[in-house]
Amino acid sequence: MSPTEKAVKRQRPADASQDAKAGRSKRLKTDVILHKGDAAVALSEKKKKKQASEWSLDLVFRGNIFNIDPVFSVDEKYLFLSRGDAVQVYSLATQRPVKTLTMKDSSHVTGLQLVPSDPQHLYISTHSGRLIQWDWDAGRETTSRGNFVKVSLLEVVPLKVPDEEKQRMAYFAVKTKGARCHIAVNTDWTQRKDAPETVVFDTANVITHLKVVQGGQFIVACARQQLIIGTLSPKSKETGTFDDYEWREYRLPVKHITCLDVRESQIAVIGENTTMTIDIAIGDASGVILVYNNVLSSISREGTSGLPLLQRLHWHREAVASLRWSRDGNYISSGGKESVLVFWQLDSGRRNFLPHLSSPIRSITLSSVGALYAVQFADRSITVISATELNSVATIDGLQLPSSLEALVDINDRSVERSLGAGLPAILHPRQPEQLLLASPSGDSSSLTFLQTFNIQTGLQVARQALARTNVTVLNKGPEGTPILPPNVEFMELSGNGQCLATIDSWSPHQKDVEPSLGPLLDNAQLQKRKEVFLKFWHWSEAQGIWELATRVETPHLALSGEAVQILSLKARSDRSEFVTLGSDLTIKVWQPTARYTTSAKSQSRSNTMEHTWKNLTSIDLSYAGHDITTGAMSFSEDGSILAVGLKNAVHLIDTRQWSVYCSRQVFSADSIRSVEFQGRYLIILSEQSLAVWNVVDDVIQTPATPASSSSGSFKNIALAVDSSTDTFAVVTKTLGANLPSQPSRKTTHSITVYSTSTMTPLSESGLENAPIKFLADPNNGGYIAIDVAANLWRFSHPNRNIQALAESSEESGRQLSAVGAGLDNIFRRAGQKTLEQTRSIQQPTTPTLKLENLGGIFDRAPPFALPPATALFKDVVNALVSSS
Template sequence: MGGRILNIDPILTDNEKHLILAYNTSLQVYSAAESLLIRKIPLSFFTKPESRGQIVSVCPSATSQNLVWVASSSGYVWLIDWETGEGSEAYTKLECEFLTDMSIGAIKIDGSTQDVLYASVQRDQSWHILACDIRDLHVKASKILFTSPSAIGNLQSTRPGHTLVASAGRDIILGMSRAKSFSTFEGLDYDFFTLDGSDDITCLDVRVTDRVHLHRRSQRETGNMPVVEIVVGCARGSVFLYNDLLPQLRLKNTSKNRQFALQPRKYHWHRRAVHAVKWSRDGNYIISGGSESTLVLWQLDTQKMDFLPHLSATVENIVVSARGAAYVLHLGDNSAMILSTAEMKPTTYVSGIQTIVTPRPFSKDDIVRRVGKYTHAQLSKTPAAVNPCNTSRILLCVGNEQQIGHSGAGPSTPLIQTVDLTTMQSLAKQALTRTNPTDVNTTSRGYAITEPRITNIAYSHDGRWLATVDEWQPPSRDVNALEGSAVERREVYLKFWSLSEDGLTLELVSRIDAPHYAGQSESVLDIAADPRKERFATIGEDGIVRLWRPTVRQRDGIVVKGKKGEPLHSWTCSQAIYLHGNEAPGDLDTTTTPVRGSGAICFSEDGSTLVCAEVHEQGSAIHVIDPTSGEIRSSLNGLVRGDIQGVRILSSYLIVLSDTLVVYDMVLDELRYGAQLRTNEDTHGPGVSIIAHLAVDYQASRFAVAVSRNKPEGSHSHSELAIFTTEQCVPEKVHKLPCPITSLLPAIGSSGFLVLDAAAQLWSVSEGMDTKSLAFAQPLADLNLDPEPTAKDPVENATVALLENGDEEPASGDEMDVDMAEDGTDEDHVHPAVVAPQRLRELFDAAPAFAMPPIEDMFYQVTKLFSTKQAIPAA
């Protein structure tokens, strides 16, 4: 489930009841009223190697409201019925090397109106605008309308398709049909004009209206030609408006006015590229958005601007509804919303998984090279955790965007997101470190301000506490003129948070500055929670293991209490365990030698044993510690090769993951088995990065290992997931995923695993047909619910929807628990019970809230009103 919403205009149906979003693997239909997923339509080209590509355009049909056209970059085209999901398996192929954009227009041919597909394609090193007559997914005819040496994008057509507009670099391409109807498709003909722009075009929109003549001179000069207006957004933040183009183009083509130049109106507010621009339905406003996380409304008559600031991310796409009553925004943090134009308040919100996507998706801000380093695509782990009290919620560390910034300091993940697995919707998002999402986030020299990143998170065993570690260090360019390095000025914080009753809000309880200090702030390599007590353990680069426990706050011997009378707590270090035997009397002693390397730590199932693994310049070791006394019981050498990736305890077995997988029996003190994970290609290949994950399923006594290989751009990255037991070295299951894995978690409270990949998708791994262990979100269409009522009388629709909402279709073989009339019909269905509002008012207003009967009794009284049969009048 999940995935990334593509940079394609969403589709809002004409009745504004459904929102269609294009994901990287499917089309998903949402209800605009409840923001719930109604239908997920997977596309077949992800399962067919011969049709690899990415979805580049999704357009509604111009002749049918229930059909949408879908095109991929490899030239494959689908015609899908979004109401039923039919058509996702059948497709046709256009003759092209690459397809960049598509648009659908309605053309009257031979007396009937039909869809005509316009596509910008590459053929023989040239770019063309292609018109195709596709019927029953067969290309009946195709015709090249325009040819350009530069790549053509932003292709749009009006309804009906008499006007085409596109962009090629800095040029605007405008096409006007020579007639309103054609006898044959081969007679389709357009006149094209090319307008020279002053900047690279990133987005555009066209508006065509009928001309209204105010005097005879206007009618004599312009005739009945329509009014064509184009608004263009550019890569350096400018917005250009071309008003009433056709008379100006006709004047320019005359012999006397060859030097006549078009003078568009220029608007400039955006600091970087304009990502989206649209006309309002009445033509009085221009709506634009960009990386400033602000929606800008330009009022053309008064030259004033209105703003909707502090959105959650970059505005990638804007869509104006057919009636003009709503705006649809697609934001860069993998979310979409519907805003009412009257109040500018969201009425629908759809948010998916907002983790950083690898490889970094293309951004329109990249067209112009700016100051600062551009971070190359790199693979990193995503800290994640499942709530022990509510196993359907997962915490993910995310950033303000789904792409790595330009600061050169790696991925920025200062936020934490709570995702509900049963609905696959974001429940909450909270900043755990300082952030600059909408404020001025650049320095005076134009460099991006870096934000801290969360490196580790862990829940306590009872779900009351959350421990997080965040780290920040200034870029080297900012400390070159100072003494020391960026590492010496590194900030590392260990924070403890208390969860609210609903589990969505975090309250900071304690912040530990530099929890591992050895002359400078050392990184926290790993954190683990005790499965039996309220205790956490951390291991740092200073070679020390620290145990943290809560204590009740006291002031002058009196317990400090909160607003609700509960005692407040503070987290402190209860014990420090020195792994190298050079124990110092104070926490701030600087004699400890830092350990430059990697490390991992974990508790046993009963919390009686603490195991930590460390890799440093002198070698590697695994220590078995008694957490009660802090004594190191034993140390194991030779089990780690390379950087340590994870360590876990399953029963009496110690599982160590590094460049090799090692299963060691701690009771018998012998090696059970080992497996090599890193190959020669991984070791010596240029630009290859590998990350590995380890997770243990205690209920099924299995563990999972995931290895992801991120290769240079242009190479295919993949990952493998293997399920092992401690008894044999041959994995029970090996599965390849198309995207690198960034996080691997056990399913708390059940058997199975959760896998998060670099495409912001969640995978569930369970044994056999155990579908109850991992309850993922299912579309409403897959739940066999009654279909929505057809378009009838609005009052009748409201009554039927009220009565039939939530009714479930019985499975085959089950008996229906309803009363049937003598003729075999369902009386309740034919004559539904209608409850007067005063009946409900009498029931709920019978007593004050504190004197009301139990909620169960109220439920039965309400259902009794709706289930009572009404008297049927005699004919």
């Protein structure tokens, strides 16, 4: 039956990119709505229009810690770290962020510097080409400089100029111009914005590291195998121009320089003259560390052609990612992919280890006093370690996701290729909705092997544990040198009571490992035969505070030829502990727990010894729906009585009491179904180009407004979520701009559109700055949550709903759910049975009481300066009031 309703065209804003930058919601004109039948009624009431316009898109927190060396304050009380287009000031005493310095032009931070002699100012370089001097305590910019677009390295150094009492803050920058690199110096940029800079060195080699020591008297730089040292001329030092250096280049016995650190120290005091020197430590791509001591005395002697090597240290089996001198010069700390922090004692040659860290090490930062280390890991977390006791002082975690969309596809492993529509496995805890559970990688790998539990209200990590085999601290290379990749978690679902977790992970061998047996020319189908798939069931242990593995099912869907079948979807039943899987063999398997008792515990109490194992007790064959199907979607109704399965362009409704197919219906003419979601009696069906709403009780399909292709660009629907608390559903759309001759590539934008389920009209639309990789409904607070490729968490919600309207909608939804449950039961002739919704609806009303401890838990969970935003606190107060009624 084709719908008879008139489709409403959704007006898409032409300036979507501007709306995304402004971060505000744009209301759509909805003068015509759809009702059952052919009636169309105009909405002209100001109140309803105002409610539609109150949807807003808010940034909850920036979840990604960017790979930029953090900086300690001089007093070691604060740590400055990059959060993309902002710098976060983190208090080590309270272990909470106390301030955020946001860039005015929304440009990403590329470097941080803090000078010990100027502790109140933080120097920030941005991707847009600005160098900014921030008064971080006051939270304002004091000075900025442009023309920094092609700067790759930057050092801010205090210079002592003759006849001037106050030190100058000069910058030394490595810039690229064509195929050449040069080092530029500017000593007056804080006094004059138009102060010119001077190029002091030019080379055809790519400079990868830069250090400026002893007040600009010496510049140490590194290219691929070259160590470059510049010494300030006496004349330039006397005049204070710092524009003339004498340069020496040394070719080192290394494969490729990966890190550099320079230490300046005093070696002798003769009268009023102090002799200074520098020590250099260099890390190599092969894992070697070269130590050069008292370098200045070596280069000052005439006739020397090289640097005297003090020590050659080798423990790392791969490249040294970072190294640091201790303040006294007795130790060197280093780290790399081995997830081990190594401390080298230079006098005795001994090594101390801090092993089994959470992820490979990216960088090591030492405080100005030398009492604290800040170790940044590949999983985008930072741990502050005491230099004396080697224990953790503070840990800062973000959302541990691949930092860009390109990182979601690993060219070395086809099994971990993921589409934007599928997104990353992430769910909100049904009983603790402030907790977000998501699959995360162990480090630089794009394979998702860990479960991260993150509190979206406080922005802090709650827990992290492995879901699949990991090789964080073990040798991750085979005999032939090929990487051993960990499995990849593809699906994750929680039961309605939050006690059972189901995950699906897969693993494929490296292509080079199977070439001897299958040949060098392999396609995806041949690699699929060697693929391993595991379905795992976990039970929450309250005593241990972790998810314990209860059952592991190897190859849950098996083909006739014997290889594992790809899993297309995994869903949890809403009314009981039950999971269903859909395989590419077009078979649905129902997994249910069965009780079991251990032999040694038969004499004990059954309540203490009973465990559960998960088994497949029922299967449904849908092979009649077609063949060669690579995508599928499933959704349970709110009362669990129906399972909707979307395959190709048709939807199949399954009675979960008999586990039989009740009816099948073609929804779209050609599009393949991407997602299906139930909301009461309505089933929302989404494809790349179409959107439909099926009233399964009245058997009526309606078509809401869908974006139409025009000369300005084409669109594609990529994600769907439903929110019963607001009686809405939302669609994420990707729009490709027009192909203009003046632009080398077409501009892509993403937007979220919220529809009313009852009227099927668009209520509001807002653009996203980055592509979303996960889109979820938040039934507890009302609205939707989007996680983008930069690990930012956005909330698209209706914040100005009053408590009375919220209570009324809750009461009304209870009555609707009761009617819906009866309607769904009538489909399968179960009118005489009482559903969960009917049981709730006949409960006696209670007198609303507000417990003060509920509010205390909201405002006392953190210090005042570390509380969540005001919008989040308001929603928590509203939820406390509603839950007390």
